[in-house]
Amino acid sequence: MERSLCREMGMSRTPVREALRRLAAEGLVESRPHRGMTIPQLSDEELDEVFEVGLVLESYMAALATRKSGGKPLNVLRRLLNDMREALSGSPPDRLWYVELDQAFHAAIAGLAGNQRLANMLETAMDVRALQQAFSYYADEHLHRSLRQHETLLMAIESGDDDWAASAMRTHILTGRAISHDHETSPAADAARASVSA
Numbered sequence: 420m421e422r423s424l425c426r427e428m429g430m431s432r433t434p435v436r437e438a439l440r441r442l443a444a445e446g447l448v449e450s451r452p453h454r455g456m457t458i459p460q461l462s463d464e465e466l467d468e469v470f471e472v473g474l475v476l477e478s479y480m481a482a483l484a485t486r487k488s489g490g491k492p493l494n495v496l497r498r499l500l501n502d503m504r505e506a507l508s509g510s511p512p513d514r515l516w517y518v519e520l521d522q523a524f525h526a527a528i529a530g531l532a533g534n535q536r537l538a539n540m541l542e543t544a545m546d547v548r549a550l551q552q553a554f555s556y557y558a559d560e561h562l563h564r565s566l567r568q569h570e571t572l573l574m575a576i577e578s579g580d581d582d583w584a585a586s587a588m589r590t591h592i593l594t595g596r597a598i599s600h601d602h603e604t605s606p607a608a609d610a611a612r613a614s615v616s617a
Contacts, residue, residue, distance in 0.1 A: 421455065463599075466552060470596040472544040474589060476537060477525065481572065481588035482581035484531035490579030493531070499524045500573060503566055512562055518554045524569055528576070528588075556599050568594065 424435050439456055442448040448456040499520055506517040525545075529538040557565070568591040575584040 423455075460552060466549060466599055467596070469544055469549040469553075470592060470599070473541070474592045474596075476541045476544070477528075477592060478585045478589045480529050480532040480534070480537055480541065481576065482585040483534060483537075484528045485576045485579060485581040485584040487533050488531055488576060488579075490577060493573065493577060495527050496524065496573050496576070499527060500566075500569060503569060507562055507566055512559060514554070514557075514562070517562060518550060521554075521565065521569075522550055528572075531576075553595055553599055556601075561598055564594065565591070 421432060421435060421439065424430075424439075425432050428435065439448065439450075443450055443456070450456055503517060503520045503524070506513040506520060526538075526542075529541055532538070568587065572584065572587045572591065575587045578584075
């Protein structure tokens with residue numbers, strides 16, 4: 420609700436109302452009379468399209484980042500991985516922080532690839548709404564698998580083997596897609612969905 424947001428952010432109603440209006444115009448939120456704003460869910464088909472785009476673009480960008488980095492140690496990715504481990508070390512894990520770090524990790528790989536047009540295309544396709552929705556289906560064991568896949572990705576990129584890096588990214592994206600396909604029959608992810616969507 421607008422009033423709640425103003426109170427939470429310590430802002431007046433005018434800038435909050437303007438921000439919500441812009442988000443609504445971009446289709447990122449929708450207004451429900453007497454219920455405030457909600458974040459619309461993507462359909463299963465729309466989410467699948469996001470994964471398809473990510474599969475092509477991110478695999479290619481992982482290979483490109485590997486070639487550009489020349490097998491050197493990548494401290495920015497190492498720092499993000501350390502933070503991701505920390506986010507999952509608590510009980511319960513800090514899901515929201517992990518999602519932010521995951522996004523930063525993939526953005527860093529896109530940055531290493533050094534192709535701004537591809538990075539822009541990826542940013543448009545993998546919007547925050549799609550990322551939040553995909554992660555809402557993850558149970559704790561899925562998060563830990565995701566972390567291991569990021570570790571493999573870093574090893575592949577630092578090894579200088581662009582085929583391995585592309586394959587590692589492809590596996591990572593396909594795993595996320597499989598989890599999203601299974602979400603309707605996975606009661607283990609129900610509590611997680613509520614915490615990430617909140």
